[in-house]
Amino acid sequence: MGKKQSGIxxxxxxxxxxxxxxxxxxxxxxxxxxxxxKDNWALPGGFVLEDESLEEAVKRELQEETGIKVNYLxxxxxxxxxxxxxxxxxxxxxxxxxVKTALFVELKADTDASSxxxxxxxxxxxxxxxxxLILEKAVQRVRAKxxxxxxxxxxxxxxxSFADLEKLYMSLLGRDIDRRNFRKKMMGLxxxxxxxxxxKPEGAGRPSKMFRxxxxxxxxxxxxxxxxxx
Amino acid sequence: MGKKQSGIxxxxxxxxxxxxxxxxxxxxxxxxxxxxxKDNWALPGGFVLEDESLEEAVKRELQEETGIKVNYLxxxxxxxxxxxxxxxxxxxxxxxxxVKTALFVELKADTDASSxxxxxxxxxxxxxxxxxLILEKAVQRVRAKxxxxxxxxxxxxxxxSFADLEKLYMSLLGRDIDRRNFRKKMMGLxxxxxxxxxxKPEGAGRPSKMFRxxxxxxxxxxxxxxxxxx
DNA sequence: TCAAAAGTGTTCCTCTTACACCCATGT
DNA sequence: ACATGGGTGTAAGAGGAACACTTTTGA
Numbered sequence: 001m002g003k004k005q006s007g008i009x010x011x012x013x014x015x016x017x018x019x020x021x022x023x024x025x026x027x028x029x030x031x032x033x034x035x036x037x038k039d040n041w042a043l044p045g046g047f048v049l050e051d052e053s054l055e056e057a058v059k060r061e062l063q064e065e066t067g068i069k070v071n072y073l074x075x076x077x078x079x080x081x082x083x084x085x086x087x088x089x090x091x092x093x094x095x096x097x098x099v100k101t102a103l104f105v106e107l108k109a110d111t112d113a114s115s116x117x118x119x120x121x122x123x124x125x126x127x128x129x130x131x132x133l134i135l136e137k138a139v140q141r142v143r144a145k146x147x148x149x150x151x152x153x154x155x156x157x158x159x160x161s162f163a164d165l166e167k168l169y170m171s172l173l174g175r176d177i178d179r180r181n182f183r184k185k186m187m188g189l190x191x192x193x194x195x196x197x198x199x200k201p202e203g204a205g206r207p208s209k210m211f212r213x214x215x216x217x218x219x220x221x222x223x224x225x226x227x228x229x230x
Numbered sequence: 231m232g233k234k235q236s237g238i239x240x241x242x243x244x245x246x247x248x249x250x251x252x253x254x255x256x257x258x259x260x261x262x263x264x265x266x267x268k269d270n271w272a273l274p275g276g277f278v279l280e281d282e283s284l285e286e287a288v289k290r291e292l293q294e295e296t297g298i299k300v301n302y303l304x305x306x307x308x309x310x311x312x313x314x315x316x317x318x319x320x321x322x323x324x325x326x327x328x329v330k331t332a333l334f335v336e337l338k339a340d341t342d343a344s345s346x347x348x349x350x351x352x353x354x355x356x357x358x359x360x361x362x363l364i365l366e367k368a369v370q371r372v373r374a375k376x377x378x379x380x381x382x383x384x385x386x387x388x389x390x391s392f393a394d395l396e397k398l399y400m401s402l403l404g405r406d407i408d409r410r411n412f413r414k415k416m417m418g419l420x421x422x423x424x425x426x427x428x429x430k431p432e433g434a435g436r437p438s439k440m441f442r443x444x445x446x447x448x449x450x451x452x453x454x455x456x457x458x459x460x
Numbered sequence: 461t462c463a464a465a466a467g468t469g470t471t472c473c474t475c476t477t478a479c480a481c482c483c484a485t486g487t
Numbered sequence: 488a489c490a491t492g493g494g495t496g497t498a499a500g501a502g503g504a505a506c507a508c509t510t511t512t513g514a
Contacts, residue, residue: 410494
């Protein structure tokens with residue numbers, strides 16, 4: 001059976017999402033240094049080493065190619081169509097990652113990447129391989145999941161205003177949200193700590209109170225069978 | 231990079247669920263003919279060939295090992311912990327399959343399997359490798375998904391009574407369902423065709439009307455943004 | 461004092477839940 | 488006639504959606 005599949009290799013790819021108030025949701029892409037698809041944009045990723053787990057492989061590749069460290073990582077889907085890579089049979093396990101304060105992360109290009117850049121998910125370049133398909137699946141997943149799991153907080157700073165949270169949800173869900181209803185629902189979940197701190201005013205307007213996501217509390221509630229849902 | 235991961239192989243595993251009125255939900259397992267885990271029960275599956283897609287690999291292995299053909303197949307998750315197989319690094323992509331009328335499928339053992347058998351998911355044997363973990367994930371997925379996608383019908387005969395459907399849902403969700411509310415909700419979705427046919431009576435009791443799942447109608451409604459939810 | 465953004469309550473309506481009796485058949 | 492399972496309606500409560508004014512600050 002070694003013979004039957006000697007040519008199959010395994011890679012991991014990462015779809016890293018970030019969020020900025022005035023930018024919306026962006027994804028991290030690298031420009032390929034080598035053929036195939038030289039100079040095209042692609043998802044960061046690479047071969048899995050023999051003694052590392054899949055998650056370790058994703059983190060290592062992200063570190064090598066972009067210098068980024070993520071705190072939320074979730075397996076998305078595996079892609080294995082026979083001709084998805086023109087060189088050889090490659091099966092890729094895609095991971096979805098979320099990072100805080102996207103645009104302030106220091107990006108470094110390296111190894112297989114000649115540059116690294118954030119792209120707004122509504123304004124993507126042409127992508128190498130089947131990465132468009134993978135990215136679409138990732139966007140779907142985030143949009144669906146943000147409604148029933150508190151992953152939105154992984155995209156915001158530790159401290160955030162209610163307006164920030166609301167804008168993030170509007171950006172992800174692609175529709176307007178009623179401020180009052182949203183606040184009611186979110187506060188009703190009792191997973192936000194209200195801080196004794198106000199946002200620094202930018203221009204006019206009443207300063208907003210800052211909040212923090214209470215993960216411990218969320219896990220408690222989850223165990224009691226109380227559902228997060230927006 | 232060929233060197234780095236020359237030892238990694240790719241397999242697919244299938245979690246095949248079936249349902250019988252008096253049995254509940256069962257999963258299809260095979261008894262391993264060879265070491266490691268000789269004579270232990272395991273999920274059917276095997277190596278992916280170089281020129282077949284992952285789905286094709288699952289279908290082929292199921293055919294070879296159990297003689298079964300499935301009509302619903304969905305990728306579940308990929309398992310790749312470095313030591314999940316004692317022989318070598320193996321990454322396995324698990325697929326969830328549903329079949330109709332579980333106990334009437336003719337099972338044949340073959341290739342790597344000395345026997346094939348259905349096991350009720352509440353009464354499982356010890357499993358080889360990390361297959362217990364995989365199976366748990368599959369059960370989770372089915373239980374969650376049955377609530378927001380009409381996959382339950384894949385486990386029933388084409389024609390079924392409302393009582394059958396209700397029992398299936400109770401079995402999957404693990405709790406009682408109010409007959410009247412359930413019927414109201416399900417009928418409200420307008421995805422069931424009421425047939426001019428009654429179940430053959432078994433013993434006493436009023437015969438039940440038969441229904442059929444209207445997949446076309448479901449897909450229409452889905453496109454109109456109408457959600458299935460139980 | 462005006463413009464800009466934050467904060468707050470109430471009403472209506474829909475959907476969910478709880479609940480009990482009649483109907484058709486076999487024995 | 489009775490036992491067994493199938494089929495149906497209603498009322499109360501909870502949760503979601505729609506909606507507008509007041510407060511605090513900077514300019």
